[in-house]
Amino acid sequence: MPRTDIAKQLKSLRSIAPQAEWQAATRATLLARVQQEAQVASPRLGTLDYLRLTFGAFRHQMLQPVVVMFIVFGTFLGSSVLVNAAFYSLPGAPLYRMKLALEQTHLAITSDEDRQVELKIEFARKRVDELEQITYAVDETSSPARAKNVQLAVSELKRTIGDVQRHVDKLASQTPSATSADREKTLRVALTIRSQADELAKKLEQKNALTISNQPEEKEVEASIAEAQQAVAATTEAVNHLLAVTATSSDSGVPVDLPTSTSTPTETASSTAGEGSVQTQTAPATTAPAVPVGQ
Amino acid sequence: MSSLNFHDKILAERIKKQDPEAIGAVYDRYVTPIYRFVYLKLPSRQDAEDITSETFLRLWQYIQRTKEEETEIENVRALLYQIARNLVVDFYRQRARAEEVMDDEEKFAQIPDVRQQSFLSELDVDLATQDIQRILRQMKDEYREVITLKYIEQLSTKEIADILGKSKGAVRVLLTRALKVARQLIEDHSSHATN
Numbered sequence: 001m002p003r004t005d006i007a008k009q010l011k012s013l014r015s016i017a018p019q020a021e022w023q024a025a026t027r028a029t030l031l032a033r034v035q036q037e038a039q040v041a042s043p044r045l046g047t048l049d050y051l052r053l054t055f056g057a058f059r060h061q062m063l064q065p066v067v068v069m070f071i072v073f074g075t076f077l078g079s080s081v082l083v084n085a086a087f088y089s090l091p092g093a094p095l096y097r098m099k100l101a102l103e104q105t106h107l108a109i110t111s112d113e114d115r116q117v118e119l120k121i122e123f124a125r126k127r128v129d130e131l132e133q134i135t136y137a138v139d140e141t142s143s144p145a146r147a148k149n150v151q152l153a154v155s156e157l158k159r160t161i162g163d164v165q166r167h168v169d170k171l172a173s174q175t176p177s178a179t180s181a182d183r184e185k186t187l188r189v190a191l192t193i194r195s196q197a198d199e200l201a202k203k204l205e206q207k208n209a210l211t212i213s214n215q216p217e218e219k220e221v222e223a224s225i226a227e228a229q230q231a232v233a234a235t236t237e238a239v240n241h242l243l244a245v246t247a248t249s250s251d252s253g254v255p256v257d258l259p260t261s262t263s264t265p266t267e268t269a270s271s272t273a274g275e276g277s278v279q280t281q282t283a284p285a286t287t288a289p290a291v292p293v294g295q
Numbered sequence: 296m297s298s299l300n301f302h303d304k305i306l307a308e309r310i311k312k313q314d315p316e317a318i319g320a321v322y323d324r325y326v327t328p329i330y331r332f333v334y335l336k337l338p339s340r341q342d343a344e345d346i347t348s349e350t351f352l353r354l355w356q357y358i359q360r361t362k363e364e365e366t367e368i369e370n371v372r373a374l375l376y377q378i379a380r381n382l383v384v385d386f387y388r389q390r391a392r393a394e395e396v397m398d399d400e401e402k403f404a405q406i407p408d409v410r411q412q413s414f415l416s417e418l419d420v421d422l423a424t425q426d427i428q429r430i431l432r433q434m435k436d437e438y439r440e441v442i443t444l445k446y447i448e449q450l451s452t453k454e455i456a457d458i459l460g461k462s463k464g465a466v467r468v469l470l471t472r473a474l475k476v477a478r479q480l481i482e483d484h485s486s487h488a489t490n
Contacts, residue, residue: 010446
């Protein structure tokens with residue numbers, strides 16, 4: 001007899017079954033005992049139980065190479081989308097903190113100090129752009145909430161600008177003993193910073209001009225922006241000092257014409273003071289030297 | 296197919312939590328296969344019924360004995376078959392002990408009764424299955440067991456291996472030998488019937 005026939009014959013034994021009366025009686029006896037002895041108050045499965053079971057049921061499939069590849073790809077894609085979403089987030093948005101954290105990570109993995117300063121300036125520009133977007137955004141954000149968001153952006157801006165200023169001060173202290181190559185590098189960094197600081201100062205001035213309002217929150221915003229302007233002005237001042245130090249101590253004869261800062265600390269501070277809201281610091285005596293370096 | 300599905304896993308989790316409804320569901324799902332399994336190993340329907348009901352009671356006791364976090368029930372069905380197998384072994388062990396103390400007269404008196412019960416139980420199935428049953432009962436217990444689980448209950452090789460406490464390879468070898476013996480017995484039966 002072929003093997004399949006044996007299997008078919010054996011399958012016919014599935015007709016063997018207990019008698020229905022016995023089956024019902026045994027069930028009743030068993031459940032009566034179980035009901036009497038069961039001592040668990042809440043035998044139902046919870047969400048965690050179902051999650052564990054689902055993972056357990058698909059564990060084998062989940063460990064397949066193709067599935068692992070899809071999971072890795074999906075995670076990567078999901079992360080990219082998240083990072084992208086964070087990149088465009090504004091103060092007050094859920095992902096804004098992530099954006100700041102990503103910037104700090106970017107700084108942490110950058111070893112070159114000059115590149116770090118460039119990044120910080122770039123981040124400062126982002127803060128100013130965010131300020132603009134918050135101001136122009138027509139949404140349902142309440143005035144106090146918007147003021148809070150502005151405060152957050154300005155506070156980050158001041159912190160970043162403060163870091164840049166400290167870097168500039170450090171460069172200024174190192175310049176007298178620096179080699180000509182280092183001084184040339186410092187000069188280029190200083191010029192870049194000053195150019196960016198000028199741009200920031202202009203943007204902040206425009207921004208502050210837009211926030212004239214009688215609302216108390218708007219007054220707070222105005223004061224915050226004025227503080228940011230002060231920080232930028234102080235940085236410009238530090239850069240000008242650095243340029244002066246570099247020019248006087250340089251013997252390399254780098255043929256670079258230093259452009260005059262379009263927005264000097266004095267001008268920025270006075271324009272802020274003109275709004276009558278914040279008392280600004282007195283402008284320093286040192287201004288950008290309008291002479292070629294090395295002469 | 297007989298592979299363990301998500302429903303079985305949920306049942307296992309629920310009985311670990313001593314859920315009476317789950318015990319009822321397990322009973323409804325497995326009472327017939329377990330009965331069939333023991334029926335083919337035991338001499339009478341009555342014995343099969345006793346061992347089947349005892350199997351479910353033992354399952355309940357096992358759950359009660361062990362705390363929820365300590366209870367490792369991966370596969371309720373496999374656990375039930377294991378309990379049933381052990382009970383069948385106990386059945387024959389007790390019977391052997393009883394026979395030792397029984398005198399010959401009593402022993403002879405018992406035989407017709409068992410045969411009668413067996414005959415009565417076989418009236419419930421048709422003739423073709425009766426022949427197959429007879430052939431199965433002539434086989435060694437481990438051959439009968441593996442054939443029952445594979446071809447009647449249609450369990451996977453892995454599940455059979457779990458129930459019998461053997462490797463999958465050992466189960467395949469056992470199954471090949473069991474089929475060879477079954478084929479020989481069927482051929483013998485056929486030639487005997489034609490003569």
